[in-house]
Each structure stands twice: as structure tokens, then as C-alpha cells.
Amino acid sequence: MATSGQTISDEARGVGRISTRPVSRRRRRNLNNLAGYLFISPWLIGFFLFTFLPMLASLYFAFTDYSILSPPRWVGLANFEQMFFHDPRYWKSVQATFYYVFAAVPLRLAFALVVAMLLNNYRPGVGIYRAAYYAPSVIGGSVAVAVMWRQIFGTQGVVNALTGFLGIPPVTWLGDPKTAIWTLIILAVWQFGSPMLIFLAGLKQIPKELYEAASMDGAHGWSQFLHITIPMLTPVILFNLVMQMISGFMVFTQAFIVTGGAPLDTTLFYALYLYQRAFVNFQMGYASAMAWVLLIVVALFTALVFRSSSAWVHYETEGD
Amino acid sequence: MAQATLSPTLAKQAHLRRERTRSLVYYVGVTLLAFIMVYPILWLFASSLKPSAEIWTTVSSLIPRTITWENYTNGWRGFGGISFTTFYMNSFIYAIVGTIGSVLSSAIVAYGFSRIRFFGRGFWFVCLLMTLMLPAQVTIIPQYIAFSKLQLLNTWWPLLLPKFFGGAFFIFMMMQFIRGIPKDLDEAAFIDGCGHAGIFFRIILPLIVPALITAAIFSFYWTWEDFLTPLVYMNKPNLYTVSLALRSFADPSAATDWGAVFAMSALSLIPVFILFVIFQRYLVEGISTSGLKG
Numbered sequence: 070m071a072t073s074g075q076t077i078s079d080e081a082r083g084v085g086r087i088s089t090r091p092v093s094r095r096r097r098r099n100l101n102n103l104a105g106y107l108f109i110s111p112w113l114i115g116f117f118l119f120t121f122l123p124m125l126a127s128l129y130f131a132f133t134d135y136s137i138l139s140p141p142r143w144v145g146l147a148n149f150e151q152m153f154f155h156d157p158r159y160w161k162s163v164q165a166t167f168y169y170v171f172a173a174v175p176l177r178l179a180f181a182l183v184v185a186m187l188l189n190n191y192r193p194g195v196g197i198y199r200a201a202y203y204a205p206s207v208i209g210g211s212v213a214v215a216v217m218w219r220q221i222f223g224t225q226g227v228v229n230a231l232t233g234f235l236g237i238p239p240v241t242w243l244g245d246p247k248t249a250i251w252t253l254i255i256l257a258v259w260q261f262g263s264p265m266l267i268f269l270a271g272l273k274q275i276p277k278e279l280y281e282a283a284s285m286d287g288a289h290g291w292s293q294f295l296h297i298t299i300p301m302l303t304p305v306i307l308f309n310l311v312m313q314m315i316s317g318f319m320v321f322t323q324a325f326i327v328t329g330g331a332p333l334d335t336t337l338f339y340a341l342y343l344y345q346r347a348f349v350n351f352q353m354g355y356a357s358a359m360a361w362v363l364l365i366v367v368a369l370f371t372a373l374v375f376r377s378s379s380a381w382v383h384y385e386t387e388g389d
Numbered sequence: 390m391a392q393a394t395l396s397p398t399l400a401k402q403a404h405l406r407r408e409r410t411r412s413l414v415y416y417v418g419v420t421l422l423a424f425i426m427v428y429p430i431l432w433l434f435a436s437s438l439k440p441s442a443e444i445w446t447t448v449s450s451l452i453p454r455t456i457t458w459e460n461y462t463n464g465w466r467g468f469g470g471i472s473f474t475t476f477y478m479n480s481f482i483y484a485i486v487g488t489i490g491s492v493l494s495s496a497i498v499a500y501g502f503s504r505i506r507f508f509g510r511g512f513w514f515v516c517l518l519m520t521l522m523l524p525a526q527v528t529i530i531p532q533y534i535a536f537s538k539l540q541l542l543n544t545w546w547p548l549l550l551p552k553f554f555g556g557a558f559f560i561f562m563m564m565q566f567i568r569g570i571p572k573d574l575d576e577a578a579f580i581d582g583c584g585h586a587g588i589f590f591r592i593i594l595p596l597i598v599p600a601l602i603t604a605a606i607f608s609f610y611w612t613w614e615d616f617l618t619p620l621v622y623m624n625k626p627n628l629y630t631v632s633l634a635l636r637s638f639a640d641p642s643a644a645t646d647w648g649a650v651f652a653m654s655a656l657s658l659i660p661v662f663i664l665f666v667i668f669q670r671y672l673v674e675g676i677s678t679s680g681l682k683g
Contacts, residue, residue: 102508104585108501109513111494115554120520123531130530137534187419192412200669201423204430207665207672211614212632213654216639217433220647227432230449259426266676319524322616326636343526348621353530360526367524 130357137351148358159359161334162342168250169338170317173257178309181261185268186298199269206262214256215326219243222252222327246335249328253336256323264309271305272298303382311374318367339363430658437461437651444647461656464649468638469626473653476634480613483548483630488608490553492601498555499563499597500589504575520557525617533621547622552612559604562675566600567593603675606668610661631657 106113131148133141152159184202188195208214221227222242229239242248279297283289288296299306321340324330330337330345343363347356431451436444437460439453447454465473501507502514536547570593578588594601616632623629629637635657639650665672 101505105501105505105507105510108505108585108589109498111553112498112517112555112557112560113513115494115551116516116520119532119551119554120523120528123528123535124523126531126534127527137537184422187415192415194416198419198423199673200665201427203673204662204665205426207610208430208614208658208661210611210616211658211661212616212635212639213433213657214429216635216650216654217429219639220436220651221429221432225445225448227429227449234449259429263676266673270676315522319526325616326639340524340526344617347530348533353534356526357530360524360530363524364527367522371522 127357127360130354131361132358133354135352135354135357137353141354144354148355149362151355152358152362158334158337158342162337162339165250165335165337166318166320166339169254169257169320170314172251173254174310174313174317176254176258177261177313178264178306180258181264181309182268182302182306184261185265185272186294188265189269189272199266202265203262206260209256209260209262210322212322212326215323218252218256218323219327243328244332246333249332250336253320253323253327256327257317257320264313267305267309268302271302275301300383303378304384307374307378307382311371314370314374315367318363318370433651433658434655437648437655439648441646441648444651460646460648460652463646464638464653464656467634471626471629473631473634473656475627476629476631479628480631482545483615483619484609484612486545486549487552487612488605490549491556491559491608492605494553494555495559495604496563496594496597496601497589499560499567500585500593502560503564503567504588504593505585517557517560521561529617529621536622542622543625543628548618556604556608559608562604563597563600566597570596599671599674602668603671606664606672607675609664613661 130141132143132145134144134147135141188199188202205214223229224239224241224244226242228242233239240248242252275298279301280293283293283297319340320338321344324336324338324341325344328336330341339359340363343356343359346352346359428451432449435451435453438456438458439447440455440457440459443454467473467476502510502517532547532551536542539546541547574592574596575588578592583591614632615630616636619628619630619633620636623633626634626637631653635650635654638653
């Protein structure tokens, strides 16, 4: 058995320990190393070509003035100085992005959780409802939906037509700095499908006995929700929160099509402004500096959420 | 207590009635919500079938008074002398080639990470997970510069090449799936003389078909709906994907024929819906087991 080098992690199972010949063991390990790197080589090469090297390049460009046409010129911290102290549009974009993330992410997760709880039973037809609720998320990122959204919230759009029936005068949803960002937040909330499915999977994992025991103790409805459902779901909530937050910080297509950053830059999301700097104005250095600030902010927020998780995420202990 | 034993049927009936009202309230509620959720989609399809004059006059109605396919024929003509035939061809090339490349490469990498113990595996796995959180904005600028220096703008290379190096999401998802396959199978194959390549192709690959399908659907969706990448690299209208074409087509400063815009928008969603209807089970399982974003 040990004559061939191509074993399957037999060291892990302790099979390798039976072998008394250390040479063949080393040979086997070397062959495993080789096979391992061969199998992951597509990703590894891609990681260096399309992630690692670009990141290094981007870090360098962040300290340069670079328009592609002429070679990059080192400017030190000038990009960051410009960004933080002399670019009001930059702060507009930061403000819009935070507003969006802090409104859209909690709303979307709350919706996802409520609907997941509604669907977490075995009534007939639940599958159809699940499909209906998930459908908007399937098409959510598409340009078609963004185009549609712009018309739904247009002055002659459906929303004004419907509120008109209730006697509410038409509103220029997309033109009013107060409402424009909310059309995008509603668009995000409308696509609660993925977190909903993840919550649904999480809900199904909660042992029924917990609810039965709670019922015996006289805890029902709201009390069960607060003391069983929520604590048992906290690992899933953490996961959803992190994923949604990250994608929230990078929102682009919807704003690009629906509002284009208008009115008065109230929907000029960070990724949108970065795109304009990079691919409209061809200020690659400035845009790279912006990208690194984004990366650091996303990493900080992710770390913050993970750090806080020990206080609120409940992990079941082994054999509990 | 005594009363309950005296009339158990009465209590049962009361219970049943209560259950029935609860059921009714439940179904009315979820149906109403479902209607609100799909209303915009239905609206888009309804508007695409209305004659131009009717679209804005009966804007909230979901039933066209007269059904016309004119919007579709008008819209298909496209703009600048390029019809949607070209845009659909481009989108299909991008989505299909991209999907094949990323699913196959991801499967190979997933096998390596989950079934071979090699030096540095933990480290590279952490790198893989980190790339999941990396904003595309950090890498797209240097990538764009590199591709432009190589004179590869307005070609398929920048869009398709990166797809052949595995997608972190798919690798992660397939690893979860491979973990569920008993190792006894690998060992039996090994005793029969299979190497890693043999085990991968003959044992693992056939067993992870559901995961491959799930990954393929997501990959198709994401490339079909991808907007940023073609926007950055494709500047010639004859290379536009449907997403890009729709954006130019629906430019509020230029578009006047809203019927045609709605028709082409609705049409672009149809491949997505077809896959959704056929493969819904895989999608739901894929998201539930690995937490993929939709």
C-alpha cells in the first residue's frame, strides 16, 4: 500500500505512522505537496496575477499622479491630503455611502429575518412564496432592474400613480435630495432574498426541543423569539451582517443607472465616485488612493463586527 | 379539566377553527407580500406589452388594454445600426465561456484544498477567504492599466481570462460539498491504483455535480448581470453586452421609446428566470449551505 506515493492524506488518519520507512513517508509528503500545489495552481496563479500584484501596483499608484498617458509621478501623500482636506465631493460620497450602509443593511436583514420566520413552517405552498420573495434578488443586480426602478420612481411613474389614488401629490423621488437615496435603499431592501434563505437554513437548525421546553416553562411567542430564536441565530446574523455590509460599501450599478449620483451628490456612492475619478477623469493615482481607503474602512468595519461578536454571538458548545 | 374530558370534540372543533383563521390570516399576509414583491417585475413585463401611448396613461395597471409585440421588434433593432442580436451574442459568450472556465477551475482548486494535505495549505486558504472581502475597486485599476498596456482593451481577454483561475466563492462552496463525501471512497479508489487526478475525475467530480450546477447558475447570473467589467473594458458598441446596451438604450437624455426600453429590459431577464425556474432547488441549497450572495 505504501509503495505508491499518491496517498490521500493518510498521515491525517495515522495510517502513515504504521509505515516504518521514513524515506517513503518523506517522499509521499513531497508528492502530496506537489499534487496540492498543482491542484491549487489555477487559483494561486490567478491570485498573484489578478489580486496580489494589482494590489501592490494599486498601493504604489496611490502615492502617484498617474493618467496612464504619462508615467506615474510620485507625489507622496498629496492624493490623501487632497481627498481628506480639499475635496468636498469625496466627503459627500463618504456620507452617502455610510447613510446607505447604515439604512439599507439593517432594514434588509430585518426584512429577511421576518420573512424567513414566516416561511419557516411546513404549510403547503410555502415553496412558491419562497420563490416569489427570492425572485427580485435573482435579477437584483441587473441593469434592467435599475432601468425599471428609475421609471417606477419617475415623476410619471407607478409610485406617484399609486400614491395619487390616495390623494397624495406627486413627488419627484429621484430629483429630491431627501428622497433619492431612499429609492436606492428600497431597491436594496426589496432584494432581501439571499439573507432570507440563509436565515431560513439557520432557523431549521434550531432544535425543536428548545421550543418545546420553553413552552413547558410557559414561554411563548415573543419571549421564545427573544430567548431562543435570536440567540440561536446569532452566528447566522453575524455572517449575514458581515456579507451585507461588505457589499453595501461597494454598491455601484444601481446608483450608476438609477440616479447617477444626483441630486446634489446625495447618491454619489464611494464606488461611483471612484469610478468617475478613474475611468472618466483618468486620475488613476487619486482613484487608487480612494480604493485603499475603502479597503481599510471595509477591513476595519469587518474587524469591528467580529470583535464585537464575542459579546453577542452565541456559539453552541460541543456536546451541549 | 372535567369539562374538557366531557366534550373533547367541542374543544377540538374550537381548536380547529382557531387554526383555520390563523391559516387564513397567514396566507392573506404572505400572498399580499408576494404580490408587492413581484409587482415591479410584472409591471415591467406588462408595460413592455402596452402600446407607447398607453404606457404612461395607465401606468399602474398590470393588464394592457391592447397587447402589442411592436416594442420588442422596435427594441431589437438596437441603436447605431447594431441590433440586440449582437448584444445577446456578446452576453452569451461572456456568460457561457466565463461560467465554464470558472466552474471547472474552481472544482480543481476545491479538490486540492479539501483533499490534499500540503505545506502552506492553511495560509493559502486564509488568502482565499480574504479575497472574498476585497473590493473590486482595488484591483480593477491596475488590471485596467495592465490590459491597456498590452493593447487588450476592447477584446475578450480582460473579461474572460480571469475567469479561468477559479472564483473564491465557488471554491469555498465546492469545498463544503466535498467535505461531505466520505473519504472511504477516495481510499478505495487509491487501493485500486488511482492517483489524485484519477480520484478527482472519477470519484469526486461525478459526486459534486449538484455543487457544479449551483456554481454554474450563480456564475451565469453574475456574468450575465455584470456591468462594471464590460463598462470598463468594452467601449465599442459592437462589443457591448446586454447590460451595457440597455444602459445606453435607456439613457434618459436620449431614450424616447420607453416601450422598446421596457421590452428589451424584460427580455434580458428571461434567461435568468428560466434558469431560476429550472434550478431553483440548487439555488436555494447553494445559498443555504454556503451562504453565497445572490
